[in-house]
Amino acid sequence: MPLDHIVSILPELNKAFFETLYMVGISLTVSIIVGLPLGILLFVTDRGLFLEQILVKNVVGFIVNLVRSVPFIILLVALIPFTNWLVGTTIGPTAASVALSVAAIPFFARVVETSIREIDKGVIEAAIAVGATPWMIIREVLLPEARPGIIQGATLTLISLIAYSAMAGIVGGGGVGDLAIRYGYYRYDNTIMFTTIIVLVLLVQVIQLAGDIFSKIVDKR
Amino acid sequence: MPLDHIVSILPELNKAFFETLYMVGISLTVSIIVGLPLGILLFVTDRGLFLEQILVKNVVGFIVNLVRSVPFIILLVALIPFTNWLVGTTIGPTAASVALSVAAIPFFARVVETSIREIDKGVIEAAIAVGATPWMIIREVLLPEARPGIIQGATLTLISLIAYSAMAGIVGGGGVGDLAIRYGYYRYDNTIMFTTIIVLVLLVQVIQLAGDIFSKIVDKR
Amino acid sequence: GGSDDSTSDSSESAAPEAEETKEVKIGATSGPYADMVTKAIKPGLEEKGYTVEVVEFSDYIVPNRALDNGDIQANLFQHKVYMENFAKENNMELSDLIVVPTAPMGIYSNVFASMDEIADGAEIAIPNDPTNAARAFLILEDEGLIKLDENVSPLTVSENDIVENVKNLQFVPIEAAQLPRSVEQVDLAAVPGNFALASDMDLLDALVLENMPDEYRNRVVVKGGEEETQLSKDIIEIVESAGFEEIIDAEFQGFGKPEWMENR
Amino acid sequence: MIVKGHVEGLGERGDAMIRVENLVKEYKTKKGIIIGVDHVNVTIEKGEVFGIVGYSGAGKSSFIRCLNLLETPSNGEIYIDGVGLTSLSKQELRAARLKIGMIFQHFYLISAKTVAENIAFALKAANHPRKEINDRVHELLEMVGLADKAEVYPAQLSGGQKQRVGIARALANNPSVLLCDEATSALDPSTTKSILKLLKKINKELGITIVLITHEMEVVKEICDRVAVMQDGKFVEEGPVYEVFAHPQEELTKHFISSVLQFDLPAAIVEHCAGTIVKIQFKGAVAGEGVISDMLQQFNVKGNFLHGKIEYIQDIPLGIFIMELQGSSSAVADAISYLEKRTEQVEVIRDAA
Amino acid sequence: MIVKGHVEGLGERGDAMIRVENLVKEYKTKKGIIIGVDHVNVTIEKGEVFGIVGYSGAGKSSFIRCLNLLETPSNGEIYIDGVGLTSLSKQELRAARLKIGMIFQHFYLISAKTVAENIAFALKAANHPRKEINDRVHELLEMVGLADKAEVYPAQLSGGQKQRVGIARALANNPSVLLCDEATSALDPSTTKSILKLLKKINKELGITIVLITHEMEVVKEICDRVAVMQDGKFVEEGPVYEVFAHPQEELTKHFISSVLQFDLPAAIVEHCAGTIVKIQFKGAVAGEGVISDMLQQFNVKGNFLHGKIEYIQDIPLGIFIMELQGSSSAVADAISYLEKRTEQVEVIRDAA
């Protein structure tokens, strides 16, 4: 591989790298902010739980499944008016982040739900028996107990987001994956193709490693 | 929504529906056939387990992560020579199935690994203590015990495959997701886009339901 | 479903001697060109006893590879310059049969009323695939707004190959089909005619339309050496027929006709 | 007499702390309705330690979990300190629960929080100000003997230590009732002893009413004032512990007691004996009167202890002996009738004649 | 004497079934090396029931898991029926394990397989033909009293039933050794009894050597021939059960035994007593000789039983009594010296003089 060619694309790669970080950063943040409460909601409103609301549970569950069934590109298009209203533009990394976030929210919500489901029901009952409010139980029992699983889930979401962010190119979002597609794929530039893929693979491995370590640190079991 | 317009698309929708079933059917089958052993391998070769082989574990783990980091479209194209060699064509649902399978294998392998990891180590030790061979332990302990989780994981894989299969259009694979993209995205035909999305959502919900029921049936815990 | 037979016959290659092959697959990119094959070419071929399957691609590389591979017998999505460069770069032989009506790319704007008004540093959305990007750059070059590196292949041209950028245009590469949806977001957008039409844009609203020599019009392409097969002859015959033009006039308004069609 | 004295010893007693009226708990499952608790009526006095024994599935957990409405009763009423729980709003129920501590077999501590935070959690539920919480946490840790473990996570504690944290959490808001669902079943015998001692101390010093599920009669013997035996969701027998031990009415109760007071004579021993074999039971003060000594000295029989035991149930002795009496048949008969007169509990297991 | 007779009763004994030489098991953890087993040497005879007691973390599980190489010893050698395990190939080790059954506290059954399939699993490991397997499974189910549960999944069984399945699985291939790691700790006392009875039956009828971990001395008393007390990875005391109960050497052993033979006299009782308080221990045949009866009849003292118990440890009585002796101080002194002569185990707890 011609080294000087690699050097010549470094500025672009660098830009793409930060675009990727920007997009997945925003999307992860949003999906945590929205998906976490949704995941908790899916759990606590379930049958036999302390905020049992089967209707809420079913409606939220349906919406989550719905968003997960729609192909990403369609989601991207369907969201254009919303994206425009929300961030004032339908192109660029910020706009791409909206669609990425919407796709990641239900995914992360399910991950959170699954993690919380693994908490021993006895611990929740003990909290109820102590006279704790639902809010206290959520904040001081469910979240701390599920923390290692939620961190693992956030890692999983982040890695999926990186894969999905390659599609940000559709709305001019840029990013490393898009760089790989536009230059590596469409313009037959194997140097860029391999360089970007190596960057992606490294990024994914680093994230996985960091997620594992972080999740282990907060795991007090 | 103009009803006759929907009616006019029905033959195509029908064809696309079966294309989707065909693609995800093949990919799920392949990912089970290849991903299941891989997932088991990832588990049994781990530290402290009965076929401990840290090198194998790390190499397989790296490859799995690698495939999961590459954007799907790049994977699709990178696989074209392989696809041609394997199925003699590079277009159509069969060719798309190859890329879908390759993407699904590491995903399913991780799902299997996670499910197996949830088996009480004591049960495995009891099998070792009884003098069982590794093969017996895999076939008669790991697989039956992890069955509900593996079925749930297969459901998850199947739903992801349906979402991914929308990208089969790149190689002319067709399918419901691609139909949605072709009409909704490229032809600005919202009627068909909504119709196809409803089909997708229903399909996903049915699969989820079936997966849940099936997993409950085999769960003897 | 129809999926099985769509793949199992891949062994029936489109070699010259396989003229008796009556099952054909024609590839096209999703949108008007796929529709053109379906509505204007397929019926004619079927009359001649062919069984035709239209394979829609949402990609600009796979249709040529599939052609070379024998998976499809003809495709319709590219112009001559792209075809020739693709063939060269990928070591394959591709031949064009006949040029078809092609919708001209236009530069649209909600901000500027004419090309002269374009302000320094304006943002312009361009297609992110090279075949359409090349067309956009050519328009801009014709308008004297940019100058492209002369050595660069139209196959791989990108905003990085611009050597002179008079108004410091900021390029935003976007998926071609997405461009009509982004006109409101940017100062300028280079929208391929087919997607402009699909999204109900008026081609006449364009600040400037592509000056389209035939080499930038799309054409039916087959694998090199298959120009003389019966299928190729039949396709040319159908496209040249009056019925084809009638369909174009009825259902593909705004598509610019090639010289041969205009001049007959 | 001592029995009575003991009961009077606790001045706070006499008022109903817990009143359960006609409690029914049914579970609706796919296989039909399962009855967990079946029309139970019981009143538990202030300051009492009330034990519940019964086999697995008898409904013990269902019953105790109804007492703080962790399970909603299908029917019946629960009064804690005069307050009917089933009619409370969610808000009021939470307030009521502050006054009902509960500890569990598997502790159920929050693994991601330190010992101190686990206890503080209960105090936060009662809206205590942060400063007070710190002080109270220390007080509680002192009380359960874990002052040095405040900043440690539960995973680093032994079972007994975890249960102490559970107790501290349950006591945080000065409850008037403490519910214990097999609180010692996961612990080894010596840890069990130390936990029981702690519970006893809590009961004595704080006057807290304790309801305690166990399947070990040893635990009942050690700590309970009253005991109920559950079967199929019902209280089949219920009464003061000493009385239940001394005069069990139901087969099931006898079976349970046999784990503490069981006398299987090895067959070889019985064969080996030539004399009459009798089983004598002494209750309370009688045990201290030297009846056997008197009998041996007054009658010309030779006594040989084959089996037996003296148990102290809440500091009151309960003795059971199986003796072989050897001598002339008339002397043995006289000895037996003497024993009968003084103990009212003699059973001839095998007559030598 | 009876002790000896009992040992001779099992003809198969006398050969070493298990020989452990200098066993060391270290665990390498992030926090350094933890010693699980520390230079243990022991020989367990054919047909023996060998108990191991000790507190949590003493190394009991580590030890027993080394016996079938579930843990690889860090050092030392294990011989089962003369075969050194540590030098075996994987293949040979699997074959050796067929002859070493193991049962666990938490049963560890395959939840997705029926009871019959769980047992068949062990038989498949030994490559039995399918037809034989069916017959053998039925035979085993019959043996553990679960013939009617063959087609049921473990989740539908009670704890005791699950352990029976575990036992059937462990016995499937006619092992010569059965390892039990707290096999009854998760069970309630009456289920524990029935499981112990089953183990006893297996030991007697099939002559299988049993190594058994427990933290309940009751279990040791009931079933073991020999017992070892573990602490910090070492066997701090080891010997025939009766001897260990009768003459415990180590503090720890005494502590364990006290759970079975413990006599805390309530303070009130002691104050209440005027006479001399003595503790008398009878061992074996002496217990049957009526020593107390003789003493009471020969000396002018009044005897009052304050506490005490006769335990049968493997059908041999072991009696401990705490008595108050009242009378002239010389008569009491004479009585005590008489008791000393006949029992050699008299301890004056409080002298009235």
Ligand SMILES: Nc1ncnc2c1ncn2[C@@H]1O[C@H](COP(=O)(O)OP(=O)(O)OP(=O)(O)O)[C@@H](O)[C@H]1O
């Ligand atoms: N949530 C539930 N759903 C259905 N049935 C239940 C539920 N909880 C308990 N039961 C049933 O109610 C009956 C009483 O159970 P409970 O747990 O109260 O018994 P227990 O005496 O506490 O037993 P253990 O000693 O095993 O804890 C049993 O038949 C049990 O199967």
Ligand SMILES: Nc1ncnc2c1ncn2[C@@H]1O[C@H](COP(=O)(O)OP(=O)(O)OP(=O)(O)O)[C@@H](O)[C@H]1O
């Ligand atoms: N896999 C392991 N890794 C690290 N340390 C271990 C491991 N297994 C046991 N230990 C340590 O070895 C020592 C002995 O443990 P072991 O489980 O043998 O004790 P035990 O007597 O069986 O205790 P318990 O009654 O709790 O089962 C303990 O300090 C324990 O922490």
Ligand SMILES: [Mg+2]
């Ligand atoms: Mg219970």
Ligand SMILES: [Mg+2]
């Ligand atoms: Mg252990």
